[in-house]
Amino acid sequence: MKYAINRYLYLVDEQMLLELMDKPTHAITAEMRLIKRTMQMAGQFEGFKNEVTKEMKKQKSTG
DSSP, X not given: OHHHHHHHXXXXXXXXXXXXXXXXXXXXXXXXXXXXXXXXXXXXXXXXXXXXXXXXXXXXXXX
16 A cells, blocks of 8 residues: 555656646556555555545645
């Protein structure tokens, strides 16, 4: 699950960069959806969502 959280956060960052450069982000969005779906199927989505939110807040406060 830790890998999925880190991968998701990495993809969020990549997507933001590409959007700033006006490049398409379809592959990234698809992978993000796949990670979310996998977590949902594994029944770990709530924990995953909470961890992602916590990490994003931490990055914003330190960034």
